Amino acid sequence: MARAAELLRAGELVALPTETVYGLAANALDAAAVARIFEIKDRPAHNPVIVHVASAAMARRCVAEWPALADELARAFWPGPLTLVLPCSREIPRIVTAGGATVGVRWPSHPFIQAVVRACDFPLAAPSANLSNQVSPTNARHVLKSLGHRIRLIVDGGRAQVGIESTVVDLTTRPPRVLRPGMIHAESLRALTGELENPGRGTRQAEPSRSPGLSPKHYAPKARLVILDWRDEVDLLAQLAALKAPLRKTHVIAHTQIPAGEHVGCVSVVPHDATAFARAIYAELHRSDEAGAGWIVVETLPDTEEWQAINDRLRRAAA
Numbered sequence: 332m333a334r335a336a337e338l339l340r341a342g343e344l345v346a347l348p349t350e351t352v353y354g355l356a357a358n359a360l361d362a363a364a365v366a367r368i369f370e371i372k373d374r375p376a377h378n379p380v381i382v383h384v385a386s387a388a389m390a391r392r393c394v395a396e397w398p399a400l401a402d403e404l405a406r407a408f409w410p411g412p413l414t415l416v417l418p419c420s421r422e423i424p425r426i427v428t429a430g431g432a433t434v435g436v437r438w439p440s441h442p443f444i445q446a447v448v449r450a451c452d453f454p455l456a457a458p459s460a461n462l463s464n465q466v467s468p469t470n471a472r473h474v475l476k477s478l479g480h481r482i483r484l485i486v487d488g489g490r491a492q493v494g495i496e497s498t499v500v501d502l503t504t505r506p507p508r509v510l511r512p513g514m515i516h517a518e519s520l521r522a523l524t525g526e527l528e529n530p531g532r533g534t535r536q537a538e539p540s541r542s543p544g545l546s547p548k549h550y551a552p553k554a555r556l557v558i559l560d561w562r563d564e565v566d567l568l569a570q571l572a573a574l575k576a577p578l579r580k581t582h583v584i585a586h587t588q589i590p591a592g593e594h595v596g597c598v599s600v601v602p603h604d605a606t607a608f609a610r611a612i613y614a615e616l617h618r619s620d621e622a623g624a625g626w627i628v629v630e631t632l633p634d635t636e637e638w639q640a641i642n643d644r645l646r647r648a649a650a
Contacts, residue, residue, distance in 0.1 A: 332443065332446050332447055332450060333450070334484060335347065335447050335484060335486055336447055336450040336451050338483060338484055339356060339357065339358055339364075339447070339451050339455070340358070340451060342357075342358065342361055342363060342364045342367075343357075343364070343482075343483055343484075344356065344357050344364070344367055344368060344371060344482050344483075345357075345447075345482065345483070345484045345485075345486065346460040346468075346471070346474045346478065346482055346484065346485040346486065347441075347443065347444045347447060347455075347457065347460075347486050347488070348441050348443055348444065348471070348486060348487070348488025348489065348491065349383070349439040349440075349441045349444050349457070349491065350411070350412060350439060350440045350441045350491060350492050350493045351412050351439070351491060351493045351494070351495065351496050351497050351513075352459045352460075352467040352468055352469055352491050352494070352495070352496060352613070353459065353460040353467075353468040353469065353470070353471065353473065353474050353488075353491065354383070354444070354455075354457030354458065354459060354460055355368055355371065355372065355457060355458060355459070355460040355461075355478065355482070356383070356444070356447070356455040356456070356457040357455065357456050357457070358451070358453055358455065358456070359380075359382045359383075359393070359423065359424075359427055359453065359454040359455055359456040360422055360423070360424070360453050360454070361424075362424035362425075362426050362427075364456075365380065365424060365426050365427055365456050366426055368380065368456060368458060369426070371478060371481045371482065372458065372461070372462055372463045372478075373462055373463045374458065374463040375463065376426075376429060376430075377429050377430075377539060377540060378429060378458075378463070378540065378543050378546070379427065379428050379429040379431060379434075379435065379539070379540055379541065379542065379543055380427050380456040380457070380458050380543065381414050381435040381436070381437055381456070381457065381458065381497070381499075381543065382423065382427060382434055382435065382436050382437070382454045382455070382456055383436075383437055383438070383439055383444060383448060383454060383455045383456075383457050384436055384437070384438050384448060384454045385438065385445045385448035385449045386438065387402070387405045387406075387409065387438065389438075389448070389454055390405065390415075390436045390438060392420065392422065392454075393419065393420055393422065393423055393434055393436050393454055394417040394418060394419060394420055394434060394436060395417070395418040395419060395420050395421075396417060396418050397417065398417075398502060400502060400507070400523070400524065401415055401417060401502055403523050404500070404502075404520070404523055404524075405438070407523060408515055408519075409437075409438040410438045410439055410440035410445065411438070411439075411440050411515065412437075412439075412440075412493050412496075412497040412498060412513050412514055412515055413437065413497055413498050413500065413513070413515045414435040414436065414437040414497045414498065414499040414500070414511075414542070415435065415436055415437070415500055415502055416433050416434070416435045416499060416500065416501040416502060416503060416510065416541050416542065417433060417434065417436065417502055417503060418432060418433055418434075418503060419431075419432060419433055419434035420434075427456050428539075429539045429540055430539050431539040431540070431541060433501070433503055433541045435499055435541070435542060435543075436454075437497055441488060443486060443488045444457075444488075458543060459496065460474045460477070460478055460482075460485075461473070461474070461477040461478065462477055462478070464546060464548060464549050464550070464551055465477065465550075465551060465552075466550055466551065466552050466613050466616045466617055466620070466648070467495070467496065467550060467613055468613070468617075469490060469491040469494055469610075469613045469614050469617075470487075470489070470490050470491070470614070471485050471486070471487035471488070473613075473614075473617050476617075476621075490610075490614075491610070492610065493513075493514050493609060493610065494609045494610035494611065494612065494613060494614075495513065495514065495609045495612070495613065495640055495641065495644055496511065496513060496543075496544055496644075497511075497513045497515075498511065498512060498513030498514065498515040498516075498520070498640070499511040499513070499541075499542040499543075499544075500520060500524075500527075501541055501542070503541075504528070506524065506525070506526035506527055506528055507520075507524045507526075507527055507528070508527070508528040508529075508530075509527060509528065509529050509530055510530065510541055510542035510545065511530070511542045511543070511544045511545065511640075511643070512529075512530060512639045512640040512643050513640045514605075514606065514609055514640055516636045516637060516639070516640075517529055517636050517639070518636055529639075530643070544647075546647070547647065547650050548647060548650040549644075549647040549648070549650075550613075550644045550645075550647050550648045551647070551648045551650075552616040552617075552619060552620045552624075552627060552648065553620045554582070554619055554620055554624040554625055554626055554627045555625065555626050555627070556616075556626075556627045556628075556629065556645070556648050556649045557574065557576075557626065557627070557628055557629070557649060558628075558629050558630075558631055558632075558645055558646070558649055559628055559629075559630065559631065560630070560631040561588055561630070562588070563588060564588075564590040564591060564594075567583070567588070567590055567628075568594060571595075571626075571628070574626075576625075576626045576628075577625055577626070578594050578595050578596070579595070579596050580596055580623070580624060580625035580626060581595045581596055581624065581625065581626040581627075581628060582595070582596050582597040582598075582599065582619040582622065582624040582626070582627050582628070583595050583597070583598045583599070583628045583630075584599045584601060584612070584615050584619075584627065584628070584629045584630065585598060585599070585600055585601070585630045586600070586601050586602065586603040586608065586630055586632075587603055587630065588630060596622070596624060597619070597622060597624070599615050599618070599619075601615065605637045605638050605641060608632070608638075608641055609640065609641050612629075612641060612644070612645075616648070629645055632645070
């Protein structure tokens with residue numbers, strides 16, 4: 332922890348564990364350090380970076396306004412996988428916000444990044460620790476594979492327990508708007524917000540972007556990813572034949588209709604449970620890429636709020 336804090340104080344970048352995915356962290360108040368994040372990730376300048384804090388008090392220093400609803404949501408869901416978008420303070424460099432007037436702030440629950448933020452006594456800008464638009468890392472080995480030659484320290488904090496990125500809620504609009512779904516579902520948020528706009532329901536994203544992770548193509552493995560629904564193995568094989576997918580280079584990720592696997596390269600079974608599926612899906616995509624898959628076939632998921640965030644990530648990965 333001391334080494335991570337020392338490097339961050341010196342303007343260096345460090346890969347740190349969070350409960351969602353591993354983050355590539357820099358001093359959020361140091362524009363030059365944040366610029367290194369964009370350089371190392373090959374991240375487009377229009378994609379803002381979430382600021383990570385270790386207390387609600389630190390979050391309030393990052394924003395120009397802290398409404399009562401922010402306080403209520405912070406008390407209910409922090410530390411945890413919820414990002415609040417609010418008008419940014421003058422302390423936050425414009426590179427963090429992609430030139431916009433708002434900033435996303437989050438208090439992560441992983442104890443290591445909390446300890447580092449407290450030791451530094453400044454917030455950390457920390458997008459996922461991987462090359463831009465690729466699959467996010469959920470363990471230290473994923474970071475090493477993607478960025479190990481570009482950064483000086485990767486902290487191994489075990490497997491990410493949530494497994495996909497945080498829910499992002501814009502509190503500058505009325506009603507509040509979910510910009511990016513996550514594992515804190517809209518139903519839980521509505522208990523405090525009342526009316527709540529959801530992504531893809533006739534809402535138009537603001538420009539410049541107020542949240543990361545909104546590119547049409549994002550979270551993508553090297554292999555071609557498709558989402559299919561099949562009755563049985565015969566139906567699956569027929570669909571793969573129609574797609575001209577080479578069977579031995581095809582990896583299947585299933586939860587309900589489990590093929591035997593003798594005709595395809597690999598079959599992975601992930602529980603038909605949204606929390607467990609979110610925790611496992613990125614690791615499965617990484618594993619398929621590492622095994623040399625040409626195609627990854629994911630069994631269609633339920634179209635409910637509980638599965639909304641996972642469906643969002645897979646649709647963007649398949650775009």
